[in-house]
Amino acid sequence: MDKLFQSKWFIRIISLVFAVSLYLFVTVETDTTKNESRLLPGDSNEVQVIEDMPLDIRIDADQYVVSGVPEHVKVSLEGKPSVLTPIVRQKNFTVFVDLQELGEGEHTVEIEYENMPDDLTAYIEPKTIDVVIEKRASKDFAVSVDLLNIDSLPLGYEIGEPEVSPGYVTIISSETIIEQIAMVKIFVDVTDLKESIRNREVPVSVYDIQGNELNVLVEPASVTVSVPVERPSKKVPLTIKTKGDLPDGLKLEKLEAEQEIEIFGKREILNEITEVSTIEIDMADIDKTDTYEVELDLPEGVVANNESIDVIIELSESKVFKKVPIDKKGDNADNVTFVNPAEAIVDITANGSDELIKSLKKEDITTSIDVGALDGGEHKVELNVNGPENIKFEPEFNTVTVRIED
Known part of the structure; x- marks a missing residue:
């Protein structure tokens, strides 16, 4: 037996057995305690905290005012859950400072409570506060x-x-x-x-x-x-500004927009404004009669109902039609010889709106002379030009010299 106790391995085995036994004993005791706690709910106290409990002030408010009193305090309540939970939920107790027996000056006072169940314990933070009591005063201010x-x-x-x-x-x-x-x-x-x-x-x-x-x-x-x-407003004249020249062959016939425009802004700004203009229209970009949307060039601090206006631009165009044939009318037509010009042709310049001129063709223009009442010999005869309405035709000459053969 002595030899057995002197063996290192025997001692190690015995130590291991004791350690396992001790662990099992502690674990079983802990579980037992937990089970007992679960089986006996409500016997242990709980703590719940109200962070913003209103703090009442008891003082003769007709005579005094007080400073240094916080609006809220922190209250920790300890007790059985069955009593504690309804109190915390309803807050049906009062926390206050009693200043009724104190006069003017600085005081350190304790925060008190009332209407608290006897089986609850209350802890208030802060426990005391420093207050200043002064005589009440009042004054009217605008x-x-x-x-x-x-x-x-x-x-x-x-x-x-x-x-x-x-x-x-x-x-x-x-x-x-x-x-x-x-x-x-x-x-x-x-x-x-x-x-x-x-x-x-x-x-x-x-x-x-x-x-x-x-x-x-x-x-x-x-x-x-x-x-x-x-929203102060004012109506002022509108000026349309342009720059540059129209493309070759085009002529400006009408540039039209609203004569007045209503602007809005502060009165002192409006009083200084006598007119409003558009931004400059680059006439080089205008190639047809149309209504163009043009932005307004408004002074700083001024607005209008719309940032742009419609400007009507009407153009006219000139176009030369070369070698338009001259017709001969009348009984003597077969006996006519052209003297000046030597050929029965004429160049015609057509002037009109760009829309009409763009659609005008040489075949739409006719020229003629009437020789029906002429006797033999040379005569100057008026040249007649006809074509679509609203277009002005200018021939290179207005009369033709012809010879009538007997």
């Missing part, structure tokens, strides 16, 4: 309007004078705080505003000279504001 983002108004719109009702509010606080008041105002955002604001309710804010907001009592806490939005 309310001003601060228009935000006025540069973001749509172009052509203008803000009128805002109206606030009531125009004055009463500020209630300590005399020290009231002496610090520098601004009492409301804020109205006018970004992209196109219609007037009517009777909008807006809260009143109070600031000191550095722009810090002051925590004071304002009566009434909000006012109504109306902000008129206007």
Whole structure:
């Protein structure tokens, strides 16, 4: 036996057996404890936290004002879930500071609670607070309007004078705080505003000279504001500007658009404007009669209902038709010889709208002389030119010299 205990392997085996046994014992005990805990729910306490419990102030509000009191405190509640959960959900208890027996000055006071079930324990953070109690004072202040983002108004719109009702509010606080008041105002955002604001309710804010907001009592806490939005306008003459020359063969007959245009902008800008023009039309790009859309060249800070207008441009065109035959009419037609010109042909220049001239063909033009009443010999005869309506024809000569043979 002594030899057995002196064996290293025997000692190692015995140690392993003890270690396994100890592990199994601890595991079984832990599982047993867990099972007992599951079997006995509600016997152990829980803790739930209310992060924003309102804090009441008990003070003679007709005589004093107090500063340094937070609006909310953190409350941790401990107890059985059956009691704890309804209390946390309903918050039907009160957390407060009692300042009724304290006078003016600085005080450190404890935060208290009431209407708490006896089997719950409450922990409040912070436990105490430092407060300052001062005599109550009040003063009336005019309310001003601060228009935000006025540069973001749509172009052509203008803000009128805002109206606030009531125009004055009463500020209630300590005399020290009231002496610090520098601004009492409301804020109205006018970004992209196109219609007037009517009777909008807006809260009143109070600031000191550095722009810090002051925590004071304002009566009434909000006012109504109306902000008129206007769109001043003016009708001015419209000038059509051009540059360059028309292509060869084209002539400008009409350049027409609206005589007046309505523009919108701030009054001080409109008062300086006597006319509005288009951007320059490059006549070199105009090759036919048509209605062209042309942008307006509006001054800065001015808009119109449309950024462009229609301009009617009518063109005329000249075209020469070479060697148009001259017909002979009358009983003596077979006996006629042309003297001047020697040949029975003439060059004709046609003038008319570019649309008509572009469709005009040589075959559409006829020229003739009437020799029916002429006797033998040389005669000057008037040249007649005929063609489509609304086209003016100019022959290179107006008379023809002919010889009538007997």
